[in-house]
Amino acid sequence: MKLKFKSIKGSIVAPQGFLASGVFCDIKRLGTGKGSNKGPKRDLALIVSEVPAAVAGMFTTNQVCAAPVKVCVERVNHGVAHAVVVNSGNANACTGRQGMKDAREMTAVLAKQLHMPEQHVLVGSTGRIGVTMPMANVKRGILAAAQLLGNAPAQADEAAEAIMTSDSKQKQVAIEFKLGGKTVRIGGICKGAGMIQPGMSATGARPAALPHGGLHATMLGFITTDAAIEAKALQAALREAVAHSFNRITVDGDMSTNDTVLVLANGLAGNAECGVRSAEFRLFQAALTHVCLELAKMIVRDGEGVHRVVTVRVNGAKTIQDADAAARAVANSALVKTSWHGGDPNWGRIIDAIGYSPATVVEDKIDIGYSAPGGKQILWSLKRGQPTKATFKQLCLAVAPKEFELHINLNLGKAAAVMYAADLTEAYVDYNKGDVTDPTTLGG
Amino acid sequence: MKLKFKSIKGSIVAPQGFLASGVFCDIKRLGTGKGSNKGPKRDLALIVSEVPAAVAGMFTTNQVCAAPVKVCVERVNHGVAHAVVVNSGNANACTGRQGMKDAREMTAVLAKQLHMPEQHVLVGSTGRIGVTMPMANVKRGILAAAQLLGNAPAQADEAAEAIMTSDSKQKQVAIEFKLGGKTVRIGGICKGAGMIQPGMSATGARPAALPHGGLHATMLGFITTDAAIEAKALQAALREAVAHSFNRITVDGDMSTNDTVLVLANGLAGNAECGVRSAEFRLFQAALTHVCLELAKMIVRDGEGVHRVVTVRVNGAKTIQDADAAARAVANSALVKTSWHGGDPNWGRIIDAIGYSPATVVEDKIDIGYSAPGGKQILWSLKRGQPTKATFKQLCLAVAPKEFELHINLNLGKAAAVMYAADLTEAYVDYNKGDVTDPTTLGG
Numbered sequence: 001m002k003l004k005f006k007s008i009k010g011s012i013v014a015p016q017g018f019l020a021s022g023v024f025c026d027i028k029r030l031g032t033g034k035g036s037n038k039g040p041k042r043d044l045a046l047i048v049s050e051v052p053a054a055v056a057g058m059f060t061t062n063q064v065c066a067a068p069v070k071v072c073v074e075r076v077n078h079g080v081a082h083a084v085v086v087n088s089g090n091a092n093a094c095t096g097r098q099g100m101k102d103a104r105e106m107t108a109v110l111a112k113q114l115h116m117p118e119q120h121v122l123v124g125s126t127g128r129i130g131v132t133m134p135m136a137n138v139k140r141g142i143l144a145a146a147q148l149l150g151n152a153p154a155q156a157d158e159a160a161e162a163i164m165t166s167d168s169k170q171k172q173v174a175i176e177f178k179l180g181g182k183t184v185r186i187g188g189i190c191k192g193a194g195m196i197q198p199g200m201s202a203t204g205a206r207p208a209a210l211p212h213g214g215l216h217a218t219m220l221g222f223i224t225t226d227a228a229i230e231a232k233a234l235q236a237a238l239r240e241a242v243a244h245s246f247n248r249i250t251v252d253g254d255m256s257t258n259d260t261v262l263v264l265a266n267g268l269a270g271n272a273e274c275g276v277r278s279a280e281f282r283l284f285q286a287a288l289t290h291v292c293l294e295l296a297k298m299i300v301r302d303g304e305g306v307h308r309v310v311t312v313r314v315n316g317a318k319t320i321q322d323a324d325a326a327a328r329a330v331a332n333s334a335l336v337k338t339s340w341h342g343g344d345p346n347w348g349r350i351i352d353a354i355g356y357s358p359a360t361v362v363e364d365k366i367d368i369g370y371s372a373p374g375g376k377q378i379l380w381s382l383k384r385g386q387p388t389k390a391t392f393k394q395l396c397l398a399v400a401p402k403e404f405e406l407h408i409n410l411n412l413g414k415a416a417a418v419m420y421a422a423d424l425t426e427a428y429v430d431y432n433k434g435d436v437t438d439p440t441t442l443g444g
Numbered sequence: 445m446k447l448k449f450k451s452i453k454g455s456i457v458a459p460q461g462f463l464a465s466g467v468f469c470d471i472k473r474l475g476t477g478k479g480s481n482k483g484p485k486r487d488l489a490l491i492v493s494e495v496p497a498a499v500a501g502m503f504t505t506n507q508v509c510a511a512p513v514k515v516c517v518e519r520v521n522h523g524v525a526h527a528v529v530v531n532s533g534n535a536n537a538c539t540g541r542q543g544m545k546d547a548r549e550m551t552a553v554l555a556k557q558l559h560m561p562e563q564h565v566l567v568g569s570t571g572r573i574g575v576t577m578p579m580a581n582v583k584r585g586i587l588a589a590a591q592l593l594g595n596a597p598a599q600a601d602e603a604a605e606a607i608m609t610s611d612s613k614q615k616q617v618a619i620e621f622k623l624g625g626k627t628v629r630i631g632g633i634c635k636g637a638g639m640i641q642p643g644m645s646a647t648g649a650r651p652a653a654l655p656h657g658g659l660h661a662t663m664l665g666f667i668t669t670d671a672a673i674e675a676k677a678l679q680a681a682l683r684e685a686v687a688h689s690f691n692r693i694t695v696d697g698d699m700s701t702n703d704t705v706l707v708l709a710n711g712l713a714g715n716a717e718c719g720v721r722s723a724e725f726r727l728f729q730a731a732l733t734h735v736c737l738e739l740a741k742m743i744v745r746d747g748e749g750v751h752r753v754v755t756v757r758v759n760g761a762k763t764i765q766d767a768d769a770a771a772r773a774v775a776n777s778a779l780v781k782t783s784w785h786g787g788d789p790n791w792g793r794i795i796d797a798i799g800y801s802p803a804t805v806v807e808d809k810i811d812i813g814y815s816a817p818g819g820k821q822i823l824w825s826l827k828r829g830q831p832t833k834a835t836f837k838q839l840c841l842a843v844a845p846k847e848f849e850l851h852i853n854l855n856l857g858k859a860a861a862v863m864y865a866a867d868l869t870e871a872y873v874d875y876n877k878g879d880v881t882d883p884t885t886l887g888g
Contacts, residue, residue, distance in 0.1 A: 064799025064807045094795060094807065096830055129792030130831055195779055195796065252778040254793070255800040334696040334778075334868070335639055335876055342877025348573030349698070351538060352639065355508030356699040363508045363538065386540055387574055424778070426870040432779055433786030 003177075003286050008185065011172035012159065013151040015185040015226035016268040017050040021148040022158030025141025027089035027127070029134050041088075042162035044141035046110065047222055048083040048149055052120060053266035055081035056235035058200035058242045060259035065204055066093035067103040068123040069260055073204045075119055079231030081264055082120035084222060085110050085142060088165050088191070089127040090134070091218065093257040102133040109139050113146045124260050126165055126191065126218045159189060163220055166193040166431070171298040177287055180271040180280050184227045186287055190261075190295040192219030194304040194432065196251035197332070198259045200242055202235060218256035219246060221295055227284060228267035229274040236276050237285040238263050238292075245292035249420045251303035252428070253332040263288070300420045301403075305428030308340050309403045311373065312419045316409040322359035323417035326408065329357030330419075337424035345370070345395035347381045354408065367409040370398035378407050447621075447727070449734050452629065455616035456603065457595040459629040459670035460712040461494040465592040466602030469585025471533035471571070473578050486606035488585035490554065491666055492527040492593055496564060497710035499525035500679035502644035502686045504703035509648055510537035511547040512567040513704055517648050519563055523675030525708055526564035528666060529554045529586060532609050532635070533571040534578070535662065537701040546577040553583050557590045568704050570609055570635065570662045603633060607664055610637040610875070615742040621731055624724050626715040628671040630731055634705075634739040636663030638748040638876065640695035641776070642703045644686055646679060662700035663690060665739055671728060672711035673718040680720050681729040682707050682736075689736035693864045695747035696872070697776040707732070744864045745847075749872030752784050753847045755817065756863040760853040766803035767861035770852065773801030774863075781868035789814070789839035791825045798852065811853040814842035822851050 013020050022042040057076035059069050075081070085106050092099050107121035114121075125133075148155070160170035174187035198219050229237070242261055267273065274280045300309050312331045317323035330336055333353040339346040347368050354361055369380035379398050380388045398404060457464050466486040501520035503513050519525070529550050536543045551565035558565075569577075592599070604614035618631035642663050673681070686705055711717065718724045744753050756775045761767035774780055777797040783790040791812050798805055808829035813822040823842050824832045842848060 062796065062799040063805050064795050064810075091792075094792065094826075094829060096808065129796065130826075195793075199800070254777055254779045254796065257796055257799060333698055334872075335698045338873050338876035339878055341873065344878035346878060348535075348538065349639075351508050352506065352573065352698060352701055355506040355701060356643070361507050364540065366508075382538075382574075385538055424873055426873045428778075429782050429785065429868060429870045429873055432782035434783055434788035434790060 005175040005177050005287055005290050008174045008176045010153040011156045011174045011187040011189050012047055012222060012224045013153065013156045014174035014187040015224045017226060017266050018224045019048045019149040019151050020155045020159040021046050021145045021150065022162030023141050023145045023148065025137045025144065027087050027134060027137055042158055043087055043089045044145055045086045045159035045162035046083065046145045046149060047159060047224065048114065049264055049266040051266050052080050052082050053264040054079060054229060054231040054234050056231065056238040056263050058202060058238055058261045059204035060256055061199050061201050061204060061206045062255050062257050064094065064257050066091050066125060066258045067095060067099035068092055068125045069204060069258060070100065071103045072122050072260060075122060078119065080120055081122050082116045083110055083114060084122045084124065084262060086124040086163050086220065087138060088163050090125060090131055091127045091129050091258050092125040092133050094130040095132050098132050102135055105135065106138060106142065109142045110146065113143060122262055124220050126220055126258055129257065163189065163191040165191065166304055167191050168302055171295055173291055173294045175287060175291060179227055179284060182269045182271040184225065184269040184271060186223060186225040186291045188221060188223040188291050188295050190219060190221035190299060192299040193302055194252060195254045195256045196249060196299060196303060197253045197255050198246045199255050200247055200259055200261065202239055218258040219299055221246060221261040223263040223291060225263065225265045226269040227265050227274065228269065228271050229265045229284060233274050233276045233281055234263060234265050237288050240285055241289040241292040244289050245296040248418060249296045249300050250331050251300060251306065251422045297420055300422050303422045304431050305425040306422040307425050308423040310340055310421050311405040312421055313405060314408045314410065315416045316411045316413060317415040318360055318413040320415045320417060323415045325357045326354050326359040326361065326410065327417045327419040329353045331421035334424060340399065340423035341425045343396060343400050345381060345399045361410050362412065365411040367411065369407045371405045371407060373403050373405060375405065447730050449619040449621050449731055452618045452620045454597040455600045455618045455631040455633050456491055456666060456668045457597065457600045458618035458631040459668045461670060461710050462668045463492045463593040463595050464599045464603040465490050465589045465594065466606030467585050467589045467592065469581045469588065471531050471578060471581055486602055487531055487533045488589055489530045489603035489606035490527065490589045490593060491603060491668065492558065493708055493710040495710050496524050496526050497708040498523060498673055498675040498678050500675065500682040500707050502646060502682055502705045503648035504700055505643050505645050505648060505650045506699050506701050508538065508701050510535050510569060510702045511539060511543035512536055512569045513648060513702060514544065515547045516566050516704060519566060522563065524564055525566050526560045527554055527558060528566045528568065528706060530568040530607050530664065531582060532607050534569060534575055535571045535573050535702050536569040536577050538574040539576050542576050546579055549579065550582060550586065553586045554590065557587060566706055568664050570607065570664055570702055573701060607633065607635040609635065610748055611635050612746055615739055617735055617738045619731060619735060623671055623728060624715040626713045628669065628713045628715060630667060630669040630735045632665060632667040632735050632739050634663060634665035634743060636743040637746055638696060639698040639700045640693060640743060640747060641697045641699050642690045643699050644691055644703050644705065646683055662702040663743055665690060665705040667707040667735060669707065669709045670713040671709050672713065672715050673709045673728060677718050677720045677725055678707060678709050681732050684729055685733040685736040688733050689740040692862060693740045693744050694775050695744060695750065695866045741864055744866050747866045748875050749869040750866040751869050752867040754784055754865050755849040756865055757849060758852045758854065759860045760855045760857060761859040762804055762857040764859045764861060767859045769801045770798050770803040770805065770854065771861045771863040773797045775865035778868060784843065784867035785869045787840060787844050789825060789843045805854050806856065809855040811855065813851045815849045815851060817847050817849055819849065
């Protein structure tokens with residue numbers, strides 16, 4: 001179902017009945033709470049619904065999983081949420097019992113301030129691994145942010161800023177569409193620039209059979225909607241939306257301990273409540289997928305050191321698992337990614353990665369080509385394992401733009417998969433080699 | 445079995461009855477055959493036994509597999525070889541029927557010149573993918589090299605140089621030991637700097653169950669010995685040796701289309717022929733493993749852009765597959781590798797990679813520490829998932845040397861695995877982003 005949705009402003013506060021805020025409370029303990037030499041970037045956000053909302057979530061399948069993720073998995077299961085507190089600067093991961101206590105206390109402080117049950121408050125964290133939360137600063141931040149809650153686009157901006165870590169820009173989207181005769185809105189913010197190859201599930205548990213190529217970001221995504229939808233239907237819609245968006249991106253192939261996507265649906269649009277079998281469900285699901293995909297692509301475009309973004313489309317695989325494995329092998333190959341950075345249409349590295357992927361492939365059946373984003377016109381570099389007559393100059397032009405699509409046809413079956421991938425640059429290496437003069441980088 | 449073996453000079457010509465040579469025949473078609481602006485590096489090597497030898501081989505499990513590999517898999521199966529011709533500059537991969545014809549013709553030309561059956565000549569190639577071999581140059585090179593065969597160390601040097609691609613130095617080793625009362629020698633040369641994470645099998649076929657973490661160099665290794673050993677025993681010894689050496693290294697996680705290790709045993713040492721059940725077999729196997737491991741480590745140390753070499757040791761896994769998966773996840777994590785480059789003892793990225801690996805792990809059982817190469821004294825950074833009292837300065841000192849060991853204990857069982865890994869540097873990216881002004885890089 002390909003549908004056009006109308007873009008609107010305000011991201012998470014665009015839907016009726018949602019409030020947001022973002023403050024600086026010095027979670028990195030850089031200075032006095034009034035800012036630092038690294039700049040007074042906001043580091044704590046609140047997202048609050050005026051009424052209790054249906055909730056759904058998807059969480060990292062990393063076995064090393066942060067305390068806030070554990071708290072959310074437990075609470076989302078009950079289907080109702082009222083508010084979310086999110087911090088950057090500290091992931092509250094590998095922090096043991098103290099970490100769990102701190103994550104719960106964050107929700108308790110907000111719940112008390114807003115007069116709602118603690119169980120209806122969710123929590124997300126991103127930043128350093130292995131350092132306990134500076135709870136005095138965090139509590140001060142929550143109380144300050146609660147005073148600043150509002151539904152102006154500027155407040156959504158502040159929340160979007162507060163969840164950023166190595167992100168260079170805020171990531172926000174909102175759309176409006178008709179659902180059951182009513183105008184419904186979905187808005188979202190997200191963050192993520194490194195440690196990005198999410199593989200999220202509804203419970204954080206890994207699937208019994210790991211997909212070929214493994215699972216591999218901290219990415220955080222927070223979505224709000226005023227649609228009325230049952231919690232179970234909301235979870236089904238989110239699972240499908242994430243499968244086609246956040247779980248299909250890779251910056252560096254590393255899956256984080258903290259990946260989280262939450263969606264709150266407060267029903268204030270006044271449509272008849274959607275169930276999984278309702279006529280409106282597929283439309284809602286398409287709209288949610290659209291929002292998630294827009295957000296997911298922003299993460300790849302703003303990935304650490306990223307210069308080029310490549311959509312890797314594998315078609316003609318025997319199975320979806322094979323299509324996925326081939327796409328991930330290409331999307332995560334250091335040699336393929338450096339060639340993208342160089343604007344080099346090197347098909348040898350691509351077919352090499354396809355060949356070592358767990359997918360079943362046959363060398364002399366493989367096609368490799370390029371198009372513009374969304375383009376139908378494919379310039380084939382390789383057909384049935386053999387170079388075409390496309391010239392080196394033509395191929396260089398095809399891979400020169402900041403964004404292009406790589407088309408791979410295995411010609412063995414009908415299964416397909418797509419990955420939204422990034423190149424590998426000197427800037428990525430430089431950024432991530434760390435600053436050994438700064439012990440605050442020790443954990444993550 | 446930990447044994448000390450005496451190092452000697454001469455690598456592949458150290459064992460009795462082996463001859464070598466290396467010439468420049470302009471396989472990249474850079475100029476006139478007399479050299480070029482890129483320097484007249486040798487690009488074709490011969491290794492010849494004075495008598496027919498037992499042979500064993502291990503080959504890439506990449507499904508996209510070069511013509512010379514296919515020819516070797518077929519011929520090694522017969523257990524006898526007499527000579528090997530190897531070229532650099534062109535991988536003869538993805539070259540279709542012409543590639544197979546060319547690979548066979550290379551062996552036929554040498555066989556005719558040396559008066560031996562074509563079936564007893566093997567072939568190896570490394571370099572660009574997808575370009576047919578410049579057979580006129582190659583034939584001229586084979587004939588020239590055949591005239592220059594000799595058993596002086598300088599001739600082994602020439603062969604070792606001729607198989608290099610992005611390697612910065614020759615890689616050679618030879619040892620001498622007593623086997624059944626006779627003095628026996630094993631010598632070897634190898635190459636490989638990028639596209640390095642070999643996963644070789646005896647037939648090039650993939651194992652029925654792919655190991656966790658997948659299989660993922662062009663690396664070429666050529667080993668000679670004057671030991672008398674049955675071909676089947678030689679294959680068994682090589683399989684074990686490769687499993688503990690070449691198949692345990694990674695530079696960039698990419699497995700090549702051309703990975704090949706060949707060993708020729710001509711029996712001229714005069715020992716009683718070893719079978720798998722002979723008393724001498726385990727000693728021979730230990731010696732061959734020693735040679736392969738020395739060569740494999742040279743590949744990592746000379747890897748493209750490599751600044752630091754890290755031995756990743758995983759202990760306490762439930763299964764060997766789990767130990768291997770955890771070690772490979774850490775050894776191939778872009779974030780871990782960049783932190784090694786920066787001399788940053790970041791355990792957050794390490795535990796993150798362990799957590800997303802397919803291995804079964806429990807966060808609060810994981811230990812992470814460092815030692816000097818071969819060191820018994822481990823400085824623990826993390827114990828049972830929690831930071832130790834080791835200071836940031838102490839940890840920085842532990843990861844500052846050019847080579848160190850990373851110790852991971854999962855504390856869940858008794859299985860162990862090791863990976864010899866490299867850091868990820870700006871120099872790697874710069875080297876591999878390619879030169880789009882040079883269409884000769886198109887394939888590989």
